[in-house]
Amino acid sequence: MEDFMFRGLMGGVGVALVTGPVGCFIVWRKMAYFGNSMSHTALLGVAVGFLFGVDLRLGILVSCIGMALALLALQSRKTLSTDTLLGILAHTALSVGIIAVSVLETLRVDLMGYLFGDILAVGVPDLWWIYLGGAAALGVLAWLWRGLLAVTVNEELASAEGIPTFAVKLVFMLLIAFIIAIAMKLIGILLITSMLIIPAAAARRFSSTPEQMAALAVLAGVVSVGVGLWASVEWNAPAGPCIVVAAAGLFLFSYAWEMFAGRA
C-alpha cells in the first residue's frame, strides 16, 4: 500500500471511531440539521483561521462555538423555530466564509479541498490531531453518556431525576464543534455530517441497545472508509464523496434487510 493511502485509511478510521457514537446521538436527538449547520459554519472558521494566522482547527472551533451560542441566544426569543434559525445562521456563515475565502485570494485557499476534504493528503501531524483529539472527544462522550442518554430519552424526566440537562446539551454541542474541527480536513465541511448520520442510521436495524448501535456505527464507518478509499483509487474518483457513497450503500443494505426481514 502506498504511504498516502495508508495515512488516508488511518485518518478515516480515526474519524469513524469518533463519528460513530457521536453520530448516534445526533440521529437520536434529531440534530442532523444542527450538525449540518455547524459544518457549514466551519468554512467561516477556515477564513477566520487564515485571517488571524492561527491553526484552522482553532478557527473552526471558535466559529462553531460562536454559532452554537448564537443559536442558544436566538432560541430564547422563541419567535422562530430552531430549523429556521439554523438555516439563517448556517447559510449566513457559509456565505460569509465563501466571501472571506475569495477576498483573501492572495492566500490561494483551495476551496474545493475544504468543501470536500482531501483524505489522501493527510499528513502525520493530521493523524496526531485526529487520534489524540478523537480520544479526548470519546473520553468526554463516555463521561457524558449516561446523562446525555437520559436527556435524549426524556428531558423532563432526566431533569426531574437530577441530570443538569442544560449543561449536558451544551457540552454535547461543543463536542460536535470539536469533532468537525478535527475531521474537516479529511472529508470536508459539506460531507462531514454524512459521516455522523449515515453510519449511525445504517446501524439502527441491527441494534437493540444504544451501546450496540454506537459500536455498529463505528464498524459501518470504518467499512465505508475502507470501501470508499478503495473505490476512489480504483476509479480515480474524489475520496470523500466515495466514502459517503459507500456509507449510503451500507445504509441501503440495512434498509433492504429490514424490508426483507419484515416480509419473512
Next chain:
Amino acid sequence: MNNARAPLISVANLNFRIGETTILQNIDLEISAGEILTLIGPNGAGKTTLVRMLLGLLSPDSGEIRRNGGLSVGYLPQAFEVDPSLPLTVRRLLCLTQKPSPEEMEAHLDEVGARNLLDHPVQSLSGGERQRVLLARALLRNPDLLVLDEPIQNVDINGQTELYRLIMKIRDDRGCGVLMISHDLHLVMAFTDLVVCLNKHVCCSGHPEAVSKHPAYLALFGKQAAESLAVYKHRHDHVHGPEGEILPIEPEEAGHPQGGD
C-alpha cells in the same frame, strides 16, 4: 419521612408570570402521605407549570414551596415517547439514571403487572404498558410522592380504569402520596381523595364525593363527563379576564360547589 403527620409538600401563596402573562396566582396546596390529589383544569391553566415547580424544575416569582426533609419523588412525564431511532429496551430504560439489580427490576415490574416486558423495545409497548413500565421505574426510587402528569393519556378506555386502580393499589401498599394531573373528570372522581380545580388560581378544591353530589356539579358534568376528556367547562363565582385576572360575574350565574378547605 421525618414526620408522617406533616404534608409531603406544601405550597403557600405561589405566583408565577411570564412577561405580562399570569401563569399562576396565589396558589396554596398541600399533599400528604397516603393521599391522592388530582389537579384538573383546562389547557393552559398552569397545571404542568405548577408540577414543574413542585419538582423543583422551575422557581416561582414569589411564594413558598416546602418539601418534607429527604423527600423522594417519582415522576411520570406527560406524553412519554421514545424516538424510534433509539434502540431502548425496558431493561435499559429502568437503568437510565439508577442501577437496580435484575431482581429489583423484575420485582417492580411485577408490582405494576408488567412482568414479561423486561426485554421488549420501549417503542413496542402499548400506551398502558408504557405507563406501567414508567411507574415501575418511578417506584425503583422508593418514592414518598408520585407525581403523574396525565397518566391515562394514550391509554385505551379499559386500560384507564386499570391504571387508576393500580395507582390506588400502589398508594395503599406503599402509603405514598400521589399527585396527578388530569383532563378527565368522570373517571378521576372515583380514584382520587381530593380534587383541585386550577385555572391560573385555585378555583375550587375538595373531596370528590362532596363535589360530585352537588346538584350544580351534576348539572355541569354529569352528562358531559364521558365526553369531557379535553373540554373542561365549569362555572364559578367569578370569570377570568384575558390576562387570567379574576373578575366578578352576575349573581344569578354563580353557584359552583365550593370545596372544603
